[in-house]
Amino acid sequence: MFRLHSTRLIRPLLVLALVSSVTARCEAKIITDGPEEMIGVGVEEKVGTQIPLDLKFRDRHGLPLTLGKLFNGERPVLLTLNYSNCPMLCGQQLNDLVRALSDEEMKWNAGDQFEIVSVSIDPTERPERAKQTYKRYAEQYGRPGTADGWNFLVGDSKNIEALADAVGFRYKYVPDTGEYAHAAALIVVTPDGVVSRYLDGLGNDPQTIRMSLVEAGEGKVGSALDRVWLTCFVYDHTKGQYAPQAVGIMKLGGAVTVVILGLALMPYWLMRRHRQQLVPADSQPTETDPNPELER
Numbered sequence: 001m002f003r004l005h006s007t008r009l010i011r012p013l014l015v016l017a018l019v020s021s022v023t024a025r026c027e028a029k030i031i032t033d034g035p036e037e038m039i040g041v042g043v044e045e046k047v048g049t050q051i052p053l054d055l056k057f058r059d060r061h062g063l064p065l066t067l068g069k070l071f072n073g074e075r076p077v078l079l080t081l082n083y084s085n086c087p088m089l090c091g092q093q094l095n096d097l098v099r100a101l102s103d104e105e106m107k108w109n110a111g112d113q114f115e116i117v118s119v120s121i122d123p124t125e126r127p128e129r130a131k132q133t134y135k136r137y138a139e140q141y142g143r144p145g146t147a148d149g150w151n152f153l154v155g156d157s158k159n160i161e162a163l164a165d166a167v168g169f170r171y172k173y174v175p176d177t178g179e180y181a182h183a184a185a186l187i188v189v190t191p192d193g194v195v196s197r198y199l200d201g202l203g204n205d206p207q208t209i210r211m212s213l214v215e216a217g218e219g220k221v222g223s224a225l226d227r228v229w230l231t232c233f234v235y236d237h238t239k240g241q242y243a244p245q246a247v248g249i250m251k252l253g254g255a256v257t258v259v260i261l262g263l264a265l266m267p268y269w270l271m272r273r274h275r276q277q278l279v280p281a282d283s284q285p286t287e288t289d290p291n292p293e294l295e296r
Contacts, residue, residue: 044168057153071193076216083122106206111149
């Protein structure tokens with residue numbers, strides 16, 4: 001059996017997990033071949049699964065809470081599973097998430113239109129460490145009024161594993177390095193805690209994240225235009241983004257055509273009605289016998 005005894009060997013394999021999480025988009029991506037430390041690592045999509053809301057964690061202040069307090073039916077949630085001492089992948093994922101959420105195209109703010117919940121997969125992590133990690137990324141995010149919109153949680157093995165299993169997040173502890181082998185995934189969850197969509201952990205554009213939140217929000221977030229947009233676009237699993245949907249575009253095109261025709265003909269209708277109102281009633285033509293010769 002092949003075993004790893006050096007961080008110089010295991011870390012390139014963790015990079016492999018990172019690369020596979022980027023290149024194998026939105027499909028079951030579990031590593032099935034390679035060193036034992038990596039077998040079974042990845043993401044098994046479980047769209048439609050209800051997250052157990054009674055699972056218990058602690059926030060960055062050390063206060064106990066259940067997931068039901070965060071998935072409370074008000075706003076959709078971006079869920080990530082990371083750990084603060086991760087040497088590379090977790091930091092890269094959260095940096096990338098901050099970049100996307102800070103983009104000018106992403107006009108929404110955490111805590112207003114959506115929530116972010118980051119759960120540590122390391123049961124030895126304490127609230128003090130989670131608070132340090134929160135401070136780092138909250139400062140990077142830098143949007144006013146969003147202090148309580150990003151929650152960093154820690155917990156025991158039982159609750160962490162139950163959450164990871166519910167959302168299909170497969171990871172392994174590697175004793176030789178004291179690190180965790182894992183992939184990167186951004187999980188979009190409805191306000192009530194139902195898994196709505198999986199996005200790649202890296203490289204997401206702001207529009208894809210926003211539309212995924214609109215979809216997960218079940219009408220509770222987003223403008224009317226956002227919802228119309230979703231009728232014309234469908235999520236493309238191969239590209240990791242929303243792509244045009246022919247049927248939706250045809251329907252919207254037909255509706256737009258009707259509106260344009262109506263606007264174009266409206267001046268004619270109004271002018272005709274105006275002319276009819278100007279003609280005196282006694283000047284209107286009266287009915288006459290179409291064949292007066294028959295009267296003779």
